[in-house]
Amino acid sequence: MRVGFIGTGNMALALAGAIAASDPDVAVCGFDVRPEQLARFTSQIPGAAAASDNSDVVTDADLVFLAVKPQGVKPVLEEITDTEALIVSILAGVRIAVLEASLPRARIVRVMPNTPALVGEMAAGYAGGTLADADDLELVSTILGHAGLAVRLPEALLDAVTGVSGSGPAFVARLIAAFSNAAVAAGIPRPDAIRLVLATFSGTARLLGEKQLTPEELISMVSSPNGTTVAGRTVLESSDLEKVIQQTVWTTIARSRELGDEGAGR
Numbered sequence: 001m002r003v004g005f006i007g008t009g010n011m012a013l014a015l016a017g018a019i020a021a022s023d024p025d026v027a028v029c030g031f032d033v034r035p036e037q038l039a040r041f042t043s044q045i046p047g048a049a050a051a052s053d054n055s056d057v058v059t060d061a062d063l064v065f066l067a068v069k070p071q072g073v074k075p076v077l078e079e080i081t082d083t084e085a086l087i088v089s090i091l092a093g094v095r096i097a098v099l100e101a102s103l104p105r106a107r108i109v110r111v112m113p114n115t116p117a118l119v120g121e122m123a124a125g126y127a128g129g130t131l132a133d134a135d136d137l138e139l140v141s142t143i144l145g146h147a148g149l150a151v152r153l154p155e156a157l158l159d160a161v162t163g164v165s166g167s168g169p170a171f172v173a174r175l176i177a178a179f180s181n182a183a184v185a186a187g188i189p190r191p192d193a194i195r196l197v198l199a200t201f202s203g204t205a206r207l208l209g210e211k212q213l214t215p216e217e218l219i220s221m222v223s224s225p226n227g228t229t230v231a232g233r234t235v236l237e238s239s240d241l242e243k244v245i246q247q248t249v250w251t252t253i254a255r256s257r258e259l260g261d262e263g264a265g266r
Ligand SMILES: NC(=O)c1ccc[n+]([C@@H]2O[C@H](COP(=O)([O-])OP(=O)(O)OC[C@H]3O[C@@H](n4cnc5c(N)ncnc54)[C@H](OP(=O)(O)O)[C@@H]3O)[C@@H](O)[C@H]2O)c1
Pocket: 006, 007, 008, 009, 010, 011, 012, 031, 032, 033, 034, 037, 054, 067, 068, 069, 070, 072, 075, 076, 090, 091, 092, 112, 113, 114, 115, 166
């Protein structure tokens, strides 16, 4: 199995690192216009090879990640226009139809990943293009699975994935900052406050996932009558929290759609 990377920047490094760590049988190769990025990629990914150009990456590859910035994709598409490879685009806001117009024989899969891929905890959505068959989608699912969670959805929902998971780490980090600030205001030294809040967020997520609890079930479990949690919840639940989160996600989705429309001209 050979997996190629066109562009070996931060996301490529994260994905390739997770793939190489999970499956030693995968041979990784990549190309980048920046020699220093390519050198970092080949030195940090065990067994990774440097290709001589982007055409070299797609030759004989079972799967190729398109991992340049959206604004830099045009020359890449011109360089590999005849390819029949399985091309997995992680470009934010570039629709499958745009890629298929430039790569008419390629099997395209579009992915919306997120930055926790850097620690093997990605939450991604992906959608298949016209020529991507069931085997292609299965392979993409397996390869993405090495870096975290990958959920197949219609392409029209990838803007919603951006609203929740793609941009989500920034929103969750903002909540973590707010809880940490409250802990500091209550007297806990900041480093301890951050450690406690981080462990509370990750522990809660793990508890929900591993015990298959709904958020409502967990809330009920920790809410003793007249207890501390019930007291705190009276504030939270009389606030605009639900509305603020809805508006945050919807505004992100709207911007993602706008960027997709702009990207339609790429
Ligand atoms: N970072 C995130 O959180 C995130 C999340 C979701 C999706 N994405 C998507 O992931 C993609 C990559 O993001 P990134 O943060 O990894 O970008 P990055 O670190 O800038 O890496 C992209 C690399 O590709 C190189 N490149 C540009 N043109 C090239 C070409 N013709 N051939 C080969 N390499 C070329 C770039 O060089 P130059 O710097 O010289 O252009 C750069 O070294 C983007 O499309 C982004 O939308 C990123």
